[in-house]
Amino acid sequence: MATVGLQQVNKVYPNGFHAVRDLDLEVADGEFMVLVGPSGCGKTTALRMVAGLEDVSSGTLRIGGQPVNNVSPKDRDIAMVFQNYALYPHMSVAENIAFSLRLRKLPKQEIDAKVKETAEILGLSEWLDRRPGQLSGGQRQRVAMGRAIVREPSAFLMDEPLSNLDAKLRVQMRAEVLRIQKRLRVSTMYVTHDQVEAMTMGDRVAVMRSGVLQQCDNPQVLYNRPDNLFVAAFIGSPAMNLYEASVGEGGRSVRLGSQLIELPEPVIVAHSGLAAYAGRSVVLGLRPEHLPAAGDGRSGPPLVADVDLVEALGAELVVHFTIDARRVRPEGAADADAEAVTEAGEGVARVDPTAPVKPGERVTFAVNTSGMQFFDPSSGEAIWAA
Secondary structure, eight states: OEEEEEEEEEETTTOOOEEEEEEEEETTTOOOOEEEOOOSSSHHHHHHHHHHHSSOOOEEEEEEEETTTSSGGGGEEEEEEEOOOOOTSSSSSHHHHHHHHHHHHHOOHHHHHHHHHHHHHHHHHTTTTTTTSSSSSSHHHHHHHHHHHHHOSSEEEEETTTTSSSEEEEEEEEHHHHHHHHTTOOEEEEEEEEEHHHHOOOEEEEEEEETEEEEOOOOHHHSSSBHHHHHHSSSSOOOOOOEEEEOOOOOEEEEEEEEEEEEEHHHHHHHHGGGGGGGGGGEEEOGGOOOOOOOSSSSEEEEEEEEEEEEOOOOOOEEEEESOOOOOOTTTTOOOOSEEEEEEOOOEEEEESSOOOOTTSSEEEEGGGGOOEEETTTTBBBBOOO
């Protein structure tokens, strides 16, 4: 086992494109680290630098504490699992798994024992004589993992390994990958663009944007205390509702369109930095679950909205609504194909399935003020205690 460390790592291509900027990141021994972000954010480039498939322009890359900037990929003691499986179609499952061991010229008896053990871990024992074309997508991905596991590397690198699977199988394979990684306790860097996948799998999650690391922490911290607007908007499904709001005197209230929300003392203390914004605008964030319908046993300041659409999902209703406030859409976030700020005041709430909410009607939400987030509209940085 080994740590993987990147210190001030940069990647600049010959055409001048700066794909990764001053990346500082360390994967602890046995940790499952997920790199997540929109397409083009630099996450796969960072992974490929660790693998040795891309040169490091500047900075230091270490595996097991040793610099490996100039070490060839085959000598880095890492194993990579690709999005497209990269299996040899003319070889059986057993031959695919054993391929790297044969290159190392290990004794046949040792190879057979390792292949058998790996197949048992992955539930592939009865498929060892099959070829990849005879397997399902999930089974092919297990074979690809088997080829990595059998080498007993110091670290696993996984580049969107589940993205070619259908939704149901992807959920099953998430649990399978985690089970295997926890059993083997191998340091793992896992790249995905799917923030749900990142949140459910990572011991820690590193959120990237335009080649820059935005925040790295455990999933709950990212969700409850995002460092900036981008992380707040990217993490969470449905996404956080973000609106332009004005701050009242002493940071004790916020006005959201025509509606005034008084802040209770605990929120004022937790976000005491709001006092400096009195009479000015901030960005107010409300997660969908922090807007329960009033009258279902929840209490909180009222927020009145017009219902546009209701999605019944069994355990909850997802309510699409409109208020008379300006919606903020951080550039590059999950739902941000539009401009940074639009006039539309759309939002999403998750409410109890028994709530009397219907399209075309007006609804009153009971705002859970403890879940409110506030951000500087210029820098995008979160506003907490002064």
